[in-house]
Amino acid sequence: MAKSVIAKETSRETPETATDGSRLLPYLLPASVFLSGAVIMVLEVLGTRLIAPVYGTSLYVWSALIAVTLLSLSIGYWLGGWVADRFPSPAVYFAIFEVAAILVVAVRFVREPVVVATLALGLRGGAVAAAAPSSGRR
Numbered sequence: 001m002a003k004s005v006i007a008k009e010t011s012r013e014t015p016e017t018a019t020d021g022s023r024l025l026p027y028l029l030p031a032s033v034f035l036s037g038a039v040i041m042v043l044e045v046l047g048t049r050l051i052a053p054v055y056g057t058s059l060y061v062w063s064a065l066i067a068v069t070l071l072s073l074s075i076g077y078w079l080g081g082w083v084a085d086r087f088p089s090p091a092v093y094f095a096i097f098e099v100a101a102i103l104v105v106a107v108r109f110v111r112e113p114v115v116v117a118t119l120a121l122g123l124r125g126g127a128v129a130a131a132a133p134s135s136g137r138r
Contacts, residue, residue, distance in 0.1 A: 026088055032097055044069050051130045053122060054115050064127040
């Protein structure tokens with residue numbers, strides 16, 4: 001038993017001997033977290049520009065965007081932690097990152113149908129419902 005533990009410990013790759021690109025991981029993870037945070041801030045501001053032609057830029061619109069952004073971040077962090085606990089792999093992390101990028105691009109195409117569908121909800125309800133697709137869910 002002790003022999004197999006020693007064999008496992010000596011066969012581990014160190015960052016200096018890694019050949020699969022994992023040497024870059026300590027640099028890529030913080031950079032991706034920084035980049036995703038910046039994108040979320042930009043999407044929050046752009047969300048106002050997307051729904052302003054219909055609902056204006058009132059306190060309700062800004063409050064709705066901030067609330068939806070924080071709710072989306074909370075759900076994303078919870079779901080991300082759940083996935084990371086079950087699939088602790090850099091490939092899974094970066095695959096989720098790529099799916100999030102595709103969803104950000106999709107905001108442009110769902111904006112108009114969502115805004116039209118939320119018109120009947122009025123200023124308060126419509127602003128919250130319209131802010132949901134433009135919050136940049138992670």
